[in-house]
Amino acid sequence: MDRNPAYPAASNGLTKVWVQVTSGGAPFPPSFYEMFAQPMFSADMEIWELDHPYDFHRLFASGGYGTHGKGLSYLFTGDPGKGIPSGPPIPKDMPDDYPWDPSGGRGDPGFDILVLNDQLDWPEEIRTTIQKAVAAKKGIVILHHALGDNQNWPWWYEEVTGGLLVLDNQSGKSKSRISRTAVLDLEPVKKHPILTGVRAFRLEDDSAYLRMWQSPKITPLLETKSSQSDKTVAWIGPCTDTRVVCIQPGGSTQTHRSEDYRKLVRNAILWCAGRL
Amino acid sequence: MKISRRSFLGSAAAAAALPVNLLEAQAPESLRGNRLRVQYTTGGHTVPLSSFVMFTDDTFGDLDTIAFPHPNAFRNLLGQPGEPGPDVLVLYDYLTESFDEQDQQAIRNYLNAGKGLVVLHHALCDNQRWAWWREEVTGGSLIQLGIDGIKRGRLKQFPVQQLSPVGEHPIVRDLQPFLLPRDEIFIDMWLSPKVTPLLESDDADLSNKTLAWVGVHPKARVASMQPGHTPQVCAHPRYMEIVHRMILWTGGRL
DSSP, X not given: OOOOTTSOBOTTSSBOEEEEEEEESSOBOTHHHHHHTSHHHHTTEEEEEEOSSOOSGGGSOBSSSGGGOGGGGGGGTSOOSSSBOOOOOOOOOOOTTSOOOTTSSOOBOOOSEEEEEEOOOOOHHHHHHHHHHHHTTOEEEEEGGGGGSOTTOHIIIXXXXXXXXXXXXXXXXXXXXXXXXXXXXXXXXXXXXXXXXXXXXXXXEEEEEESOEEOTTOEEEEEEXXXXXXXXXXXXXXXXXXXXXXXXXXXXXXXXXXXHHHHHHHHHHHHHTTOO | OOOOHHHHHHHHHHHOOOOOOGGGGSOOHHXXXXXXXXXXXEESSEEOHHHHHHTSTTXXXXXXXXXXXXXXXXXXXXXXXXXXXXXXXXXXXXXXXXXXXXXXXXXXXXXXXXXXXXXXXXXXXXXXXXXXXXXIIISEEOOOSOOTTSBOOEEEOSOOEEEEEOTXXXXXXXXXXXXXXXXXXXXXXXXXXXXXXXXXXXXXTOSSOXXXXXXXXXXXXXXXXXXXXXXXXXXXXXXXHHHHHHHHHHTTOX
C-alpha cells in the first residue's frame, strides 16, 4: 500500500491514505467538512474536498499539475487562441517543506478513497470513470445524501452500495420517507473493524430515512429501533471488486460533531483503504 | 474520458431533477433568530477544509450558513414559503465557462432583488465568457480562457505578502496592515475602473495592487477578495475577519 516517501506519513509510518470528499446537488451544514479537518482524520489521511462538477478523474494518479491535471497549465504559459498573452510563468515560491497543494504543480498518487455526500444522477461520463475506479479497487464511503445518488442506475445501488434513498416513486420502488430532526439510538450489530471503539450512541438531531431500498446482500453494521428510520443504518455494500461502506446519518452538525459518528466514518475510510 | 465542466453541468442538470431538501441543512427556525442566512457555494475545484470551518457556528456564530455545492445550488436563491433563501451568497466555486441559462437567470433575479454576494478566490475565474458578470457585477475577473481583447492572467504560487486596507469603507475601517500566510496570487487580472478598492498587496509582480474590492452591481451589494487558496490563509484570523465583514456588509448589517 505504501508508495512514495515524499508524501506525508501517517501516524503508523505508512503513507497517508488519500481521500477525496465530494458533495454537490444538496445542501448541508459546514460542519460536514469541519469533521474531516479534525486530527482524528488528518493524522492518517490526506483529505481534499473536490465538489461537483467533478468527474472523479483525480482517483487516478496525475503526472503533474495537481487538481487541474496537466491540461490547464498551458493556460498560463502559452496562448492557445484568442486573448492577449500575458507575461511568462512566474517561478513558484514553495519551500521544500511546504505541504502538497492541489494547485502546486506536484504530481500526486491519485486518491485511494472516495467519500460521497452528493445527491445527483451522474452523467454517463462520470459513471464510466467510477466503474474504472471500482475495478481499480478504490474504496468508496457513502454518506447520507449520497444514498440518493443515481436513482436510475441499478448497477450502482444493486451491485455497489446496496442501498437507495428513493426520491420519487418509480417502477417497483416507493418513495422513501425523510424525517428531519429525528432521534436515533444506534447499536453496533456485530464485531467488525469498522466498529472498533464505536459504542451504542444516540444522535438527537439528524434526518432519518425510512423505506429505503436495501439489498439482501448487504452486511449490517449499525441498527436502530426508531420508527422514523429503517433498521439498518450503516452497512457494507455488496460490491465484490472493492470495499464499500454506507452510513445513513450525517445531515446535522450534532451528528458531524459526535465522537462516535466521527470514529465510524474514520474507521470506514481506513477499512476501505485496507488499513483496518 | 474527461468532460468539460459545462458538459457536466448540462447533463447533470438535465438528468438530476432530484428534489432538494433545503430545510434539512438549516437550523430550526427557533435557533436561527435574526441571523443572516448565508449560502456557501463551492464546486469544480478543491477548497481547503478550513474554509468550511470558518463558516461553522463556532467562528461565524451570527451567521446561519448552509454549504450548497453545484449543481442545483441556485434553485432557491430567492426562497419560497417555508424555505427562505439566503441573504448573502458566498461563491468559492470554479466554473470557468458560464453558468447555465437557468443559473444565469436565477442569479440575475437574486442580484436585482438587492441581495448580497461575496466572491472568493477561485470564484473570480467564474463566467469568463459572460461579460455581464465581470462588467456589471463583480468588477473583476481572472481571465484564463482566450477572450478577445482581454489579457490572460497568470498565477503566482505561493508568496508571502503584506495586505493594507485602502480607504474608509466599513469592510476595512480600522484594520491594520498584516502579513498574509503563503497564498496564490492572480497576476494580470481584469479589473473595472469602477470598483472600490478595499485591500492592496505589496507583491512586486502585481500590475494592479488591488486584491479586494466592492463590485459594481447597481442594486446588490457585491464584495470580492482574491486571497483564499491555502488552508493557512483560510484559517488566518485577519482573513476570516475580512470575509466576515464582507458578508455583514453585503447583507446590510454593517
